[in-house]
Amino acid sequence: MESFASTRLLASLHPFQRIVLASHVNPDPDALGSMLALQTLIQAEFSNKEVVLTYDGLIARAENQAMVRVLALPLVPISSVELDHRSALILVDTQPHTGRRASEAATPVAVLDHHETPGDLGGVTFLDIRPDVGATSTLVFGYLTEQEIPIDSRLATALFYAIESEVSGFPREANAADDAALTWLYPRVDKNLLAEIRSPRLPQSYFATFEHALSNAFLYGEVIVSYLGAVPQPDIVAELADFFIRFDRVNWALCVGLYETELRISLRADQIGAHAGEVLRQAINGLGSAGGHDKRAGGCIRLQDVRPDAVDAVLRTLRCRFLDHLEVDEHKGYRLLLDSPRHPIP
Numbered sequence: 001m002e003s004f005a006s007t008r009l010l011a012s013l014h015p016f017q018r019i020v021l022a023s024h025v026n027p028d029p030d031a032l033g034s035m036l037a038l039q040t041l042i043q044a045e046f047s048n049k050e051v052v053l054t055y056d057g058l059i060a061r062a063e064n065q066a067m068v069r070v071l072a073l074p075l076v077p078i079s080s081v082e083l084d085h086r087s088a089l090i091l092v093d094t095q096p097h098t099g100r101r102a103s104e105a106a107t108p109v110a111v112l113d114h115h116e117t118p119g120d121l122g123g124v125t126f127l128d129i130r131p132d133v134g135a136t137s138t139l140v141f142g143y144l145t146e147q148e149i150p151i152d153s154r155l156a157t158a159l160f161y162a163i164e165s166e167v168s169g170f171p172r173e174a175n176a177a178d179d180a181a182l183t184w185l186y187p188r189v190d191k192n193l194l195a196e197i198r199s200p201r202l203p204q205s206y207f208a209t210f211e212h213a214l215s216n217a218f219l220y221g222e223v224i225v226s227y228l229g230a231v232p233q234p235d236i237v238a239e240l241a242d243f244f245i246r247f248d249r250v251n252w253a254l255c256v257g258l259y260e261t262e263l264r265i266s267l268r269a270d271q272i273g274a275h276a277g278e279v280l281r282q283a284i285n286g287l288g289s290a291g292g293h294d295k296r297a298g299g300c301i302r303l304q305d306v307r308p309d310a311v312d313a314v315l316r317t318l319r320c321r322f323l324d325h326l327e328v329d330e331h332k333g334y335r336l337l338l339d340s341p342r343h344p345i346p
């Protein structure tokens with residue numbers, strides 16, 4: 001029994017009265033599902049401990065908003081939570097000091113993650129970091145199984161959508177544990193709630209951003225790069241990178257959007273072994289922060305000046321470094337869509 005990761009995690013929480021769960025900025029379904037499952041685990045073991053689920057940044061993507069709404073996830077902004085000596089912070093789906101959180105004031109007691117991007121783990125009591133697993137939610141699902149905690153349909157729906165949305169790209173970044181979790185959870189999922197999360201209604205700005213992204217997409221060899229301009233919400237940058245990587249003539253897609261005073265960057269590769277997280281970290285080095293997985297990466301550059309010339313200069317630097325790294329000639333660029341959308345590219 002003592003060898004279970006979940007048993008060690010629970011033991012590390014013993015001295016604390018209040019457990020605060022936190023993730024990266026703009027939490028995704030994997031972050032949300034992991035937190036709901038951890039709350040269930042902790043409250044099953046310690047009925048007297050308070051468990052607080054927090055969010056940092058925005059929950060912006062329509063699917064993620066639907067997940068919070070239909071599953072009634074009790075989230076509070078991290079900035080409203082005070083971490084005193086009675087409180088333990090648990091970080092899920094990210095690691096400390098990777099530039100993926102607004103504040104790193106407190107050292108977490110526990111860190112559960114599956115990203116390749118290494119964090120500063122000094123002072124952390126409990127660690128479970130498995131880059132070979134497709135989703136952090138799969139790790140926490142394993143804890144519930146180890147401790148024989150019942151999983152109701154709300155939690156099954158959260159975990160299923162969390163894992164499914166995290167491993168859905170091709171080639172898949174998933175292992176046998178992810179598939180075992182999906183298989184076990186599916187019969188227990190509320191299928192109507194799942195459908196509502198998968199297919200939410202979308203605002204007009206969503207379509208306008210796609211239009212802008214398509215008309216600003218440039219091809220450099222087998223690389224597609226699009227500057228989306230000002231975006232209505234930051235998560236759409238990743239969604240467009242997922243959209244462009246499906247183009248049958250590219251193996252890299254880079255999308256950049258301006259959100260408030262930050263450039264938000266998403267990179268996708270179509271092959272295992274691409275180390276997208278490292279590629280983006282090198283391109284952004286010194287300008288901002290980045291990290292991610294083998295095929296998927298995200299980054300952020302805080303701008304001092306958001307006037308068009310200043311933004312252009314940063315974009316140019318980023319594009320040059322990225323294309324240089326891939327040994328692609330940046331002078332050989334074409335618009336994806338020429339005068340006529342059906343015009344064949346050269």
Ligand SMILES: [Mn+2]
Pocket residue numbers: 030031093114134135136166
């Ligand atoms: Mn994740």
